[in-house]
Amino acid sequence: METTWSHLTVLLTEAVQALSINPDGHYVDATFGRGGHSRAILQRLSPQGRLTVFDKDPQAIEVARQLAAQDARVTVHHSGFAAIADLPPASADGLLMDLGVSSPQIDDPARGFSFRHDGPLDMRMDTTRGQSVAQWLETVPIPTLTEVIRDYGEERFAAQIAKAIDRRRQERGPVRTTGELAEIVAGAVKTREPGKDPATRTFQALRIFINAELEELQQALEASLHLLKPQGRLVVISFHSLEDRPVKQFMARHSRTVVDRRAPFAEPAPTRLADVRRVMPSDAEVQGNPRARSAVMRVATRTGVA
Structure with a gap:
């Protein structure tokens, strides 16, 4: 019997409100997941409205295709969110990116994202490639x-962990399961943060690296400027500082008036984003869904500047 993994969509109401839905508009959900945000967007669209969805995960794409089979307004792309660059320029009224790993991916031991249950050490968002x-x-x-664990996991024991993994593969062969990796990390990390498993940072680092998440995020953010129509909304939900930092910096850079110091009397470069703001989950949502506690949503509006 196939297990159905549940998923509570974080900042569902806030994200859809931030998109400021035009019923006849075109919206892009660049990280479909299990479709919580997408279904809420569809409820606000007219028969003329359109929704384009992307996801790397074959299981998520299966759900998305089932939705598309029931609703002709939905177009599905089995791709990472950087592929929004392939959509026509100035064609979207809103773009949503819900970053990180979904609950079904974490909860399914076969995906290898979590150390809570032993499973194959996979961690690929797209298991087909x-x-x-x-x-x-x-x-x-x-x-x-060492560099990957340090930079993507912000792990101060990165060198010790890397050496422990190498020692293990020299003595006993490759690391194959999440349980094996968690045990190696636990033996190498001498100081534990209260309430956090010592393997947390290493698992985060390897997941981000193997899926090229930060590189793809940068590409998608740049593509958003070409994809969005004037007054289109960019909405990004992040779950840790490595994701949130580039989003924050991107929105700040493109919403700030820039003066070319080489030509101080020239007109400042116009801003491409405006109305930048941050939204946090409510206390009630965090109580009902602990995975929401680290979420940060950033919102910006595309200006009319090319």
Whole structure:
């Protein structure tokens, strides 16, 4: 019997409100997941409205295609969110990106995202292509592994963890399961943060790296400026500082008037984003869904400047 993994959509009402839905408009959900945001958007669209959805995850795409089969307004792309760059310029009234890993991915041991249940060490968002974490760990040099764990996990014991993983593969062969990796990390991390498993940062780092999440985020943010119509809304939900920081910096950079110091009397470069704001989940949502506690939503409006 196939297990159905549940998912509570974070900042559902706030995200849809931030999109300021035009019933006849075109909206893009760049991270479909299990479709919580998409269904809420569709409820506000007229028969002439359109919704385009993207996701890497084959399981998510299966759900999206079922939705599209029932609703002709929906178009589905089995791609990461950087592929929004392939959509026609100035064609969207709103763009939503809900970053990170979804509850069904975390809760399913077969996906290898979590150390809570032992499973194959995979962590790929798209299981149809690319290397799994287990395959990558077989041959990665210690300096590269150290850098990945340090930079993407903000882990101060990165060097010790990398050496422990290398020692394990030299003595007993490759690391194959989430349980094996969590045990190695626990043995290498001498100081534990209260309430946090010592493997948390390492698992985050390997997941972000193997899926090229931060690189894809940067590409998608840049593409958003070409995709959105004037007055179109950009809405991004992040779950940790490595995701939120580039979003915050991107919105700040494009909403700030810039003067070219080489030509101080020239007109300042016009801003491309406006009305930038931050939205946090309510106390009630955090109580009902603990995974919402780290969420940050940032919103911006596309100006009319090309």
